[in-house]
Amino acid sequence: MPAVAEFEATARERLDPAHYDYFAGGAQEEITLRENEEAYKRLRLIPRVLRGSDKRDLSVELLGTPSSMPILVAPTAFHRLAHPDGELATARAAARAGTIMIVSMASTTAIEDIAAAAREVTPDPGLWFQLYLQPDLEFTEAIVRRAENAGVKAFVVTVDSPVLGRRERDDRNAFHDLPAGLFVENLRNIGENRSGGNTSHVREIVMSAGLNWDHIAWLRSKTKLPVLIKGVLHAEDARLAVHHGVAGVVVSNHGGRQLDTVPATIDVLPEIAAAVGGAVPVLLDGGIRRGTDVVKALALGADAVGVGRPVVWGLAAGGREGVSAVLDLLRADFDQALALCGGRHPADLTPDQVRR
Numbered sequence: 001m002p003a004v005a006e007f008e009a010t011a012r013e014r015l016d017p018a019h020y021d022y023f024a025g026g027a028q029e030e031i032t033l034r035e036n037e038e039a040y041k042r043l044r045l046i047p048r049v050l051r052g053s054d055k056r057d058l059s060v061e062l063l064g065t066p067s068s069m070p071i072l073v074a075p076t077a078f079h080r081l082a083h084p085d086g087e088l089a090t091a092r093a094a095a096r097a098g099t100i101m102i103v104s105m106a107s108t109t110a111i112e113d114i115a116a117a118a119r120e121v122t123p124d125p126g127l128w129f130q131l132y133l134q135p136d137l138e139f140t141e142a143i144v145r146r147a148e149n150a151g152v153k154a155f156v157v158t159v160d161s162p163v164l165g166r167r168e169r170d171d172r173n174a175f176h177d178l179p180a181g182l183f184v185e186n187l188r189n190i191g192e193n194r195s196g197g198n199t200s201h202v203r204e205i206v207m208s209a210g211l212n213w214d215h216i217a218w219l220r221s222k223t224k225l226p227v228l229i230k231g232v233l234h235a236e237d238a239r240l241a242v243h244h245g246v247a248g249v250v251v252s253n254h255g256g257r258q259l260d261t262v263p264a265t266i267d268v269l270p271e272i273a274a275a276v277g278g279a280v281p282v283l284l285d286g287g288i289r290r291g292t293d294v295v296k297a298l299a300l301g302a303d304a305v306g307v308g309r310p311v312v313w314g315l316a317a318g319g320r321e322g323v324s325a326v327l328d329l330l331r332a333d334f335d336q337a338l339a340l341c342g343g344r345h346p347a348d349l350t351p352d353q354v355r356r
């Protein structure tokens with residue numbers, strides 16, 4: 001089975017170069033983008049032996065949502081740039097894999113349609129919804145209601161984007177608008193269509209530099225669903241998140257697309273896991289490309305990981321089948337690495353099995 005890198009190579013051949021750059025790129029010098037992957041290559045695994053690691057069970061439950069494996073689909077924007085079937089294909093593949101898809105608020109398919117596609121595959125799909133809280137809270141609440149009515153099971157508020165990172169590839173390519181016919185569908189037909197009907201601008205979603213913990217309290221008051229925050233890199237923020245009743249934290253640097261030169265997520269995971277102390281689930285994304293990467297993240301304290309670009313590469317390479325192939329590949333790779341580490345279940349991995 002081809003590695004994630006081979007799906008990327010195929011995707012690169014198929015995509016408009018500006019769109020490839022949008023998906024692949026990071027902020028500024030892309031130091032963090034590279035670091036996310038490089039950091040895993042510096043870590044060494046110590047297997048345990050004679051532990052009877054047959055009959056492995058990769059399944060986990062996260063905030064009431066079951067997942068067949070601790071590898072989730074991280075929220076990424078604009079899937080119809082990658083393949084005409086866009087988020088419908090991704091949702092069907094995630095549903096077939098039995099894993100959680102965190103739908104991006106910036107999807108090019110409406111959340112209602114994404115949920116319907118997933119439901120064709122399985123009656124109770126694990127869909128979560130990523131939110132950029134908009135300065136207009138009434139408008140934000142309308143999107144929250146839409147997502148709830150569509151059946152999502154948790155909200156993931158992205159907190160690493162008070163302003164958007166500077167992606168120099170997008171500047172060079174003058175990538176400002178989606179191609180004709182593509183829209184940021186979750187913002188359409190809401191609040192009397194405040195964006196005036198033009199929701200095809202790449203930056204239609206507003207970044208809110210004013211966000212603070214009160215906004216998290218506001219969202220919690222508006223929904224009964226679990227609220228996670230995504231984009232935590234400082235242990236103190238993880239502590240504050242627990243203090244403010246957040247249901248889970250996602251250790252993320254947005255795939256190196258926001259503040260450049262922040263550390264690889266795997267390198268800050270131990271301190272964040274220590275700060276959270278098991279109070280709420282800790283998820284991590286950024287640079288996961290192999291089963292051994294998943295093993296290292298789980299051993300160092302993550303309850304599950306997210307994959308962003310690998311899913312996009314699968315989608316661009318082969319639509320739903322391509323996403324399924326990437327998820328199957330990561331599952332098989334993780335299963336093998338877990339077995340080689342002497343584990344039967346994701347929770348069997350421990351920090352002493354990872355060395356610098």
Ligand SMILES: Cc1cc2nc3c(=O)[nH]c(=O)nc-3n(C[C@H](O)[C@H](O)[C@H](O)COP(=O)(O)O)c2cc1C
Pocket residue numbers: 022023024036074075076077104105106130158230252253254255256257285286287288306307308309310
């Ligand atoms: C093309 C692209 C679009 C993204 N769009 C979003 C988004 O809409 N919302 C969000 O919270 N994160 C977004 N992210 C960040 C991902 O959720 C995730 O943090 C990151 O991709 C993980 O790194 P990886 O691509 O190395 O797996 C995006 C990432 C990429 C690559």
Ligand SMILES: O=C(O)C(=O)c1ccccc1
Pocket residue numbers: 077106202203204205254257
């Ligand atoms: O490109 C991104 O990383 C991203 O998060 C985003 C934000 C707003 C609209 C589209 C994508």
